[in-house]
Amino acid sequence: MGKFKTTVLRTATMALAIFALGACVTINVYFPAAEAQEAAEEFVEKVLGDEAAPAPAGDNPQAFRAPAPARFSLLSLVISDAAAQEADITIRTPAIQAIQDRMAARFQDSLQPHFDSGALGFGKDGLLVLRDATKVALKDRVAVNQLVAEDNRDRNAVYREIAVANNHPEWEAQIRETFARQWVASARAGWWYQAADGSWKQK
Template identity: 60%
Template sequence: MRRWMGIPVAAVMLTACVTINVYFPAAEAKEAAKEFVEKVIGDQAPAATPQAQPSDGGKPGGSASVSRPGLEWGQLASRIDWLSLAGIGSAHAQSPDISIKTPAIQAIQSRMAQRFDSQLRAHFDSGALGFASNGTVAVRDASKIPLSDRVGVNQAVADQGRDSAAVYREIAVANNHPEWEGQIRQVFARQWVDSAKGGWWYQDAGGGWKQK
């Protein structure tokens, strides 16, 4: 019995030397990027609602509840979260959600959405513009932009790129991890493409243009 009682003590002593690192929460970042991007682009179809699975409780052939014998101490010990008992959370538990609700981020989002609708959307539809691989907007084919509009469109593209860079930086800083800026940019770069309408253009990793 004394041999088993020493296990929790040893586990606690070992965890005292563990440094818990907060990892980049890629899944949370993707959800935040999707919410942000689709509000800028707009016109996205709503996601399909999953159908509820029928329960087989009480039906013939349904699975019945089976009582299990008590666990041996060795099995029980393997299921206990000793880190939690010691007051030390795992790295996964420590990872924050990605917040995009600060006034600065929402102000940038509003500007980008307004600019996209009023100055950029028509040129995405024509194929003149596309999403660049670095998470910004780029001119793909200037010949598709009327000569009288080119100065205005080029300025809008530059402004959209500047706001994109600002929002990636602001999201990282707002979540207390400025070192995440590059990773956030990569997540957003993929999301612009994922949320793009069919027929719009985007750059692949090698810089080549492809049509969605």
């Protein structure tokens, strides 16, 4: 009988400790990487147009890799399913849509020929880079530099706006990284992109 009471007491003490720990835990909402990648793909493909189809993930050195599944822990027993869920990512706000429309018009009307020629490339930071000015006619270089600057302002703005629109401004860097991968994944064959080490590669 004494052994039974001791076992019950230990079990009750352990349960109380777990619930007390759970009450003190601040629930972190983890960055929803898969949802962000889907949002980036939708956004990027509209900007680049129908002809810029994404390459198979296995052929792309910067292709998105989903994170490993979370491990089970005793603490998960005291966290509600709602709290443990990852947040979703939305890109359907007026501000984001306006930036997307500007970028699509600019790219399809003016920037695309300079990607086709090899003058422009996708930087590793999710921005545009004039990688070879010699491929731009001298009379057009000022205009192309201005277009690149305007597009990069919109890119910086949209990465920030997506994070803010989803109530997590601290996600901006991760959103930028996700988009940087997606610009490469959606690029046409022959376009240039910057690898993680800063070198330039042709897709």
